[in-house]
Amino acid sequence: MKTISALLIAIVMASTPTLSAAAQRRGATHTAEVWRSYANHLPIGSTLAIRTTAGERLTAVLYVVEDTAVTVKPKTRVPAAARRIAFDDIDDMSLRQNRVSIAKYVGIGAAVGAGVFLWFLSVALQD
Secondary structure, eight states, rough: HHHHHHHHHHHHHHHHHHHHHHHHHTTTOHHHHHHHHHHHHTTTOOOEEEEEEEEEEEEEOOOOOOOEEEEEOOOOOSOOOOOEEEGGGGGEEEEEEOOOOHHHHHHHHHHHHHHHHHHHHHHHOOO
């Protein structure tokens, strides 16, 4: 038991520098030039996930890419005006893609099928 505990502690201690190095790589900041280049390669109408340097997060549709900023329309329940966000104010920007969850659709289909089967079974037993 003690050897297993010592082995697990040794593995955790050995992997700690690797984890912190990976975290440092992920934390690399991008410049306005990088965001400008990235935005120029995106098609107009793309849905973006944007995080500003002020910490604000928003999901928005790309309208215009200029030399110093992007103009986006936030996707909200209540319609909001288009916003111009300077590249210097962007901390993170990524393309959001609509993902289809096959497992979710299979689960819904199985639940509907089970409900219909139980309904047929109850109707058959009432006769």
